[in-house]
Amino acid sequence: MNITDYGFNYDLIQERSIPARIISVHKGRFGIVSEFGEGFAQLKGKEYYFSGEAFPTVGDFVLIDHKSDGDSRIIKTLERKTYFSRRDPDKSRGEQSIAANFDYVFIMQSLNHDFNVKRLERYLTAARQSKAEPVIVLTKADLTDDYLPYILETSRVAEGVRTCIVSSKTGYGMNELLPYLQKGKTLVFLGSSGVGKSSLVNALAGEKIMDVNGIREDDSKGRHTTTHRELIMLKNGTMIIDTPGMRELGMWDITEGLNDAFSDIEAFANRCRFRDCRHETEPGCAVRAAIESGELDEIRFDNYRKLRTEAKYSEDSGDYRRQKEQRFKAITIGERKKRKEVY
Ligand SMILES: Nc1nc2c(ncn2[C@@H]2O[C@H](COP(=O)(O)OP(=O)(O)OP(=O)(O)O)[C@@H](O)[C@H]2O)c(=O)[nH]1
Ligand SMILES: [Mg+2]
Structure with a gap:
């Protein structure tokens, strides 16, 4: 396992520390990948609770003190190339990190009642602020016969942003995504619950990596199938950060x-x-x-x-x-x- 395959590209490495990437976030524990393969790590108290290191989020590159017989310790969060956060729905908790170090933000909406141009505008604004390149992905193309009104609405608010129309169910439009599927690049999928983020991960991977709620159909209310953020690597070396659906995207310093x-x-x-x-x-x-x-x-x-x-x-x-x-x-x-x- 070579960490550069995961997009690691920093000069300065502290002595005796090992670079790693955060691939999932759990309560008080992080899934990581490093030259030792996949494992778990916890934050080192001194650095994180007393010295003000930024709490890692999925996609972050960190330095760890590797332990082969238990959780490694995370010593430092390395500077982020791109970053995405939102106001926590629980306002008292402030900011909620969503993902870091991605190259493209896939803003996803489905071609049915989820399509909402105002929401698209909000996501686009936040995506631009992250410094990564936004791409609009309209999903479930098989559910509509006429894309034109959606394309017109989208182009009205997203000039210069590429819009791809896809169906994970039929494979329609997948070729349009090829320019973004490159070794070492990271994509983050954003969009409401039920738009088909995890289904697209599976369609691109060619296998079932993420759980998809098969019985929900068009109902995008209430139930979230994906419950935590996770970075997965496709066979060709592209990484995707799948996120749980967000009902509303709070704004933070946008x-x-x-x-x-x-x-x-x-x-x-x-x-x-x-x-x-x-x-x-x-x-x-x-x-x-x-x-x-x-x-x-x-x-x-x-x-x-x-x-x-x-x-x-x-x-x-x-x-x-x-x-x-x-x-x-x-x-x-x-x-x-x-x-x-x-x-
Ligand atoms: N008709 C059709 N249904 C789809 C397509 N993609 C996904 N679905 C269905 O949409 C529902 C939700 O899909 P998911 O992939 O779980 O959606 P998600 O965005 O990951 O949802 P959360 O994990 O809750 O945020 C499932 O019932 C899928 O089978 C598609 O291209 N066409
Ligand atoms: Mg999901």
């Missing part, structure tokens, strides 16, 4: 991705007479003028406004989090131990 996703609106806004124009009733507002002339879609502008408000809210909660962290530094070691137990 302003940067937002500007990229709506660069057309930003371009109009730069031409407004006033720099702090709110695009409401101000004179010389280039955004309003673009809406009136039909150059800019009003619905798209409304979505942009809503996302901005949400991003602002997230930034505010980011400030709140930083204040909380400062308070955390001041508390006693005993309490930190408690934190360790809770984690």
Whole structure:
């Protein structure tokens, strides 16, 4: 087993430590792969609970103190090339890491009632912020006769982003995914529960690696088949991070991705007479003028406004989090131990 096959590409290795990649996350324990093959590891307390190392997530490259007779110890999380997180649905817990060090984000929606262009926009914004390349994958092509309306809707919000239409059931469109299936590259699959993420993993692998709920059919409510995130390697050396479906994608510090996703609106806004124009009733507002002339879609502008408000809210909660962290530094070691137990 060579860790470079898993995409490891760092110069600096600490003495006596072994590089590894996190392939699954469990309660208090991590599945890893290293030159010793697959195994399990736990965090080394000193580094993680007292020295502020970033908690590893699936896809992370870490340095371990290898143990052949039990769980290895994770000493350090190496710098992330790309990273994806969301606001934890349990707001008191702050940020939830989803995946790290991936090359492509497959944003998946199925060609039935799951298709929702606003949700697509939100995923796209977050994907861009991760710094990896987004690809839109519309699944269950066998369930519709006419893709055109979906393609038109998608292209309206995702200019320049490749859209692939596939069916894991019939194999339709699988060739379109070939450019992304390269040795050493990592893909992360994102999308609501039931869109067919795990089914696509199985279809690409040519065997049943992930569990799929066969009886659920189109019902995407409530039941999650995949319950934890996992990185698997296909026979050709491509890695896929399959994730449990997310009902809603909370936003976390997405302003940067937002500007990229709506660069057309930003371009109009730069031409407004006033720099702090709110695009409401101000004179010389280039955004309003673009809406009136039909150059800019009003619905798209409304979505942009809503996302901005949400991003602002997230930034505010980011400030709140930083204040909380400062308070955390001041508390006693005993309490930190408690934190360790809770984690
Ligand atoms: N008709 C059709 N059904 C599909 C296709 N792909 C998946 N399904 C069905 O959709 C349901 C959900 O598939 P999964 O692969 O478990 O979905 P998932 O996105 O992994 O769901 P979670 O793990 O809950 O997030 C199953 O009943 C699959 O058989 C497809 O291409 N066509
Ligand atoms: Mg699944």
